[in-house]
Amino acid sequence: GNSVTQMEGPVTLSEEAFLTINCTYTATGYPSLFWYVQYPGEGLQLLLKATKADDKGSNKGFEATYRKETTSFHLEKGSVQVSDSAVYFCALSDLDDYKLSFGAGTTVTVRA
Amino acid sequence: EADIYQTPRYLVIGTGKKITLECSQTMGHDKMYWYQQDPGMELHLIHYSYGVNSTEKGDLSSESTVSRIRTEHFPLTLESARPSHTSQYLCASSESTGGNTGELFFGEGSRLTVL
Numbered sequence: 001g002n003s004v005t006q007m008e009g010p011v012t013l014s015e016e017a018f019l020t021i022n023c024t025y026t027a028t029g030y031p032s033l034f035w036y037v038q039y040p041g042e043g044l045q046l047l048l049k050a051t052k053a054d055d056k057g058s059n060k061g062f063e064a065t066y067r068k069e070t071t072s073f074h075l076e077k078g079s080v081q082v083s084d085s086a087v088y089f090c091a092l093s094d095l096d097d098y099k100l101s102f103g104a105g106t107t108v109t110v111r112a
Numbered sequence: 113e114a115d116i117y118q119t120p121r122y123l124v125i126g127t128g129k130k131i132t133l134e135c136s137q138t139m140g141h142d143k144m145y146w147y148q149q150d151p152g153m154e155l156h157l158i159h160y161s162y163g164v165n166s167t168e169k170g171d172l173s174s175e176s177t178v179s180r181i182r183t184e185h186f187p188l189t190l191e192s193a194r195p196s197h198t199s200q201y202l203c204a205s206s207e208s209t210g211g212n213t214g215e216l217f218f219g220e221g222s223r224l225t226v227l
């Protein structure tokens with residue numbers, strides 16, 4: 001079946017530091033890949049997505065590249081801000097059943 | 113901005129009470145989902161629906177039930193709440209097949225506390 005393995009947290013960084021959150025997946029077909037973000041007290045919001053191999057998703061300074069050869073979709077941001085403090089979820093969608101499989105989530109805290 | 117709404121946002125009730133968490137979307141999406149989020153933040157799919165009169169159980173067993181009488185509405189009901197039901201419940205929807213990339217749109221969540 002499909003599964004997502006995500007770097008464990010929590011992660012604590014200083015403002016302007018570089019952030020990487022690792023995500024690898026297992027899937028039988030050609031899934032779409034997503035990063036969702038959950039700010040304190042809120043629901044999940046889509047941060048970025050990639051629907052095929054070598055696609056790069058980007059949004060709000062975050063980037064992730066769909067690497068089929070390494071089955072990875074690592075999230076990166078070059079210079080984080082306090083407002084980036086949130087829980088980040090990597091997810092995979094199998095278009096055969098239209099259900100998302102989520103990673104366990106990584107809590108990121110950025111200190112001023 | 114996604115148009116999917118959950119009520120109540122917060123609910124504190126006593127053991128044995130019946131509760132219904134409401135979820136509505138105005139995007140005309142066929143597919144709707146309920147996720148339960150535990151204190152460790154992991155998300156578990158507990159129910160989903162691919163259209164009116166269609167409901168299925170998800171990957172995590174749940175004592176809750178759902179109904180889908182109208183496209184835009186997907187309520188979740190607990191007949192007799194227990195402290196073990198304390199959790200955050202997230203509702204989501206996704207587009208009809210033709211334009212679907214797999215993206216889910218989430219509501220803001222309903223945080224349930226059972227005393």
